[in-house]
Amino acid sequence: MEVKTSLLDNMIGVGDMVLLDPLSEDSFIENLKNRFEHNEIYTYIGSVVISMNPYKSLPIYTAEKVEEYRNRNFYELSPHIYALADEAYRSLRDQDKDQCILITGESGAGKTEASKFVMSYVAAVCGKGQEVNKVKEQLLQSNPVLEAFGNAKTMRNDNSSRFGKYMDIEFDFKGDPLGGVISNYLLEKSRVVKQPRGERNFHIFYQLLSGASEDTLKKLKLDRDFSKYNYLSLDSATVNGLDDAASFRTVRNAMQIVGFMEDEVQSVLELVAAVLKLGNIEFKPESRVNGFDESRVKDKNDLKEMCELLGIEQSVLERAFSFRTVEAKMEKVSTTLNVAQAYYARDALAKNLYSRLFSWLVNRINESIKAQTKARKKVMGVLDIYGFEIFEDNSFEQFIINYCNEKLQQIFIELTLREEQEEYVREGIEWTNIKYFNNAIICHLIENNKNGILAMLDEECLRPGTVTDETFLDKLNTVCAEHQHFESRLSKNSKFLTDHSLPHNCFRIQHYAGKVLYRVEGFVDKNNDLLYRDLSQAMYKANHSLIKLLFPEGNPAKVNLKRPPTAGFQFRASVGTLMKNLLTKNPNYIRCIKPNDKKAPHIFTESLVCHQVRYLGLMENVRVRRAGYAFRQAYEPCLERYKMLCKQTWPHWKGPPREGVEVLLTDLQVPVEEYAYGRSKIFIRNPRTLFFLEEKRRQCLEDLATLIQKIYRGWKCRTQFQLLKKSQVVVAAWYKRYAQQKKYQNIRCSALVVQSFIRGWKARKILRELKYKKRCEEAVTTISAHWHGTQVRREYRKFFRANAGKKIYDFTIQKIMQKYFLGLKKTMPSMSPIDKSWPARPYGFLDGTHQELRRMFHLWRCKKYRSQFTEEKKATYDEKLAASKLFKDKKALYPNSVGQPFKGDYLEINKNPKYQKLNSLVEDKVLLADVVSKINRANGKGAPRLFLLTKKNFVLADQKTGQVKASVPLLELSSVSVSTQNDGFFALKLKEGATSAAKGDFLLSSDRLIEIITKLHRTGAASADRNQIKIDIADEFLVQFKQDKVCVKFIQGAPKNGNGVACKRKNNRLLEVSVPSP
Ligand SMILES: Nc1ncnc2c1ncn2[C@@H]1O[C@H](COP(=O)(O)OP(=O)(O)OP(=O)(O)O)[C@@H](O)[C@H]1O
């Protein structure tokens, strides 16, 4: 629930001056002081906010504060500028009423700050979104830019606005900001060329020199040293609490956010630099022959640099400083300028340059921030104009500024009164007029078209003949002498003839805010605001787009001989427009007051504040406000606030609020003349009555507080007790539950144990029975199975015995054989016939089969092997087979011959020329030719002989000569004898009676005995006409030597006899051959 608060809560002094009792100037100031000392810088006079400058930062502008004041009624919270801003914004948004915030007060009173607080508050509470935020940011960032160019340090304010500013913020129907328009009023341009003591030129000059980078300064041909520039006053070049360098960065950043292009910023800075340079141009006199004074530029360096910056031809500008051309109708007259005139021209140029630059800046900002839509807009105007000021030396500028303030005061008086009156009429309350000072008379003195001061000044300026400030003053002395607010030493009524505080060249005006003495010097000039045409034309010729733009009248094609309107005229017109504009809007006032002249916090100079209170007409404001009734409030909040004071209205009033208030006031016996019932509000005449109500309320609140306390305490104790009781019941319940649970669990546990025992016992019993039953069943089954088995076996025994055994056997055998054959298949030996390996026999009973298979396999692989043979190879193997049959296991020499191939013709008799003759003798094909050893019959020694075998005979021939020794037909050969030993001896025995047998048998020896004998035997066998040659193998045989038969006996000699076979004739009958034992 939202807590309803009021301005009246925790009030320091009174938050609204209307409630001041008794009302006097002293109590008014005392109240301000009291509040100021408690940092309450805002106080109301009805809906007007009085703002005291605290000269220190207070924590009352935070985001939380914004939230606090957002959407709250004006009098709901303690006075604050945010309350006013909120009220204005809400009536703009919700009631569609255009608003203006009028901020007045003297210089340094806090107007500019107040305007910024209002803007920032509105920015914080209005709509959000990317586009809206951009608009807000641009609106807010226009402030630093304008402040840099339009504010300066003065004696009264370190950041004094030297121009008037009125900003219209435009909103759409939802209350979202769309853009804005800024109007500026008369910049105090005289400050550019001259500043009073202790004051500074515009901030931007110092900011540029302190904050710009070296590079920028170089480009602008500037030096960081302030003392190098005539236009910059030095005595307060740096201001406490102002960081010019940081401000420069802020300004540049703000320019970027507002939407200035980089080249625009550069152009602006070039112009600022040009003004500084301009101030440094000095002149020296130069007399001409015709007696006229002429001036010349002293040191041309600054002139040159300035011309370079602005792209102006140096000679053109130089000439413009030396001559002045006056055009009248068709005539052109050129006169020379003396030094003073040259300086005047220079300063006029600087002032114009700067003030036009300032106006351009405002226009440029307007271009950026202008609303992008043509739809109807709601407008909130914020007016922050230079404050009323009184200097030691007041000139045209102060006159203009004070005139403006005078007008604002006028509008304030008019509107507050009107508003007040309107309210009474609206509410149907009787209204009595109140006396107050109306400053319309002063405004009339200044702006009156017929004989107002401004009109006189214009008249004087336009008048032909010699016009000086003195002639202007004379005129005033004549025209305004009778005016009660005009004072001059020489005025016609000679009232002030002896007033020494009033110098001769001055006049004094009694402004609403005090008397101000104006020195007339410069009034005419400043009002004329003349810039020699030569200078504006020189500027127009510049090769610099911005400068060209600022001096359009310099365009020779558009020469206008008419005088431009005077400064005073322009200002009066623009103030007039402003006033008209303000009158169309709902005004909201902020009246700023300066607590001291020292710009210091905590100091409250009563006299100074009193003076401001007076001239601002604040007392009158309060009086007007209280003329009828001091306090008014809508019925509903009033009833809400005081309903506790009456039993009928407390705690709730069912009827309409007005009746409730009526009942309340009657019940409280408030005198009838103390209040009046309006249509929507109750009006209370005296603050006393309000305070009576407030006091009653306070007491009642105390009683109520006690009652509430009592009830609360009772309630607290009761609830505490009830809570305890409830807790106790809960605890008891929980405990009982727990105890019962425990008990139950114990019983349950025991029951389970007993149960389990019983169940176990029962189960075991059943198990035993079941086991017994099962055993019985098993026994029965076994017995019946056995019996059935016996029966079946008995029946089937015969079949079983007859076939089953055989079948099992066959099956087993089959399985074994299968396994055996498959095993054998896997372990088969290689296909080589000489491979002796054969897998081991697995079963004893398969022995025969196994051997048979081995044999079969061997035969098969031999057959395979043989099938590959050629005929030739077959014959060779036939021979080898024959040799085997003859000698295998019979003669020890045989195994050696197995590996030797039977070549036959070892001597290659056909080819060898040595044996050609021999070859020719042999008719048949030679089957064998080799060298053998012929054993001498007499001594047993061997002699080499060639041995040739043909189909029909064998031949022995001399090895050397090849001469045939013997040729024996095979038909005559009866047998061949060889030993069983490892020797090569063989005897060729001839048939008895054969022709070749005359010399007896041949005893020969050869290592190739096996081959020779085999071939002999085969050749013999091949011819069908003779018997086979017989082969005798024995270690003793008889050989026929001529007539004698000699026995050849083979003995095994000792191994020591060497390897050789020795043959010896032992006697006539015995030839002994000793063969080494193997
Ligand atoms: N509410 C505030 N809180 C803190 N300081 C403030 C406040 N109002 C004003 N000041 C201080 O007072 C100084 C002067 O205020 P400001 O510039 O607003 O005066 P002004 O009324 O605009 O004067 P001028 O008419 O010369 O422009 C500010 O620079 C600031 O230091």
Ligand SMILES: [Mg+2]
């Ligand atoms: Mg200001």
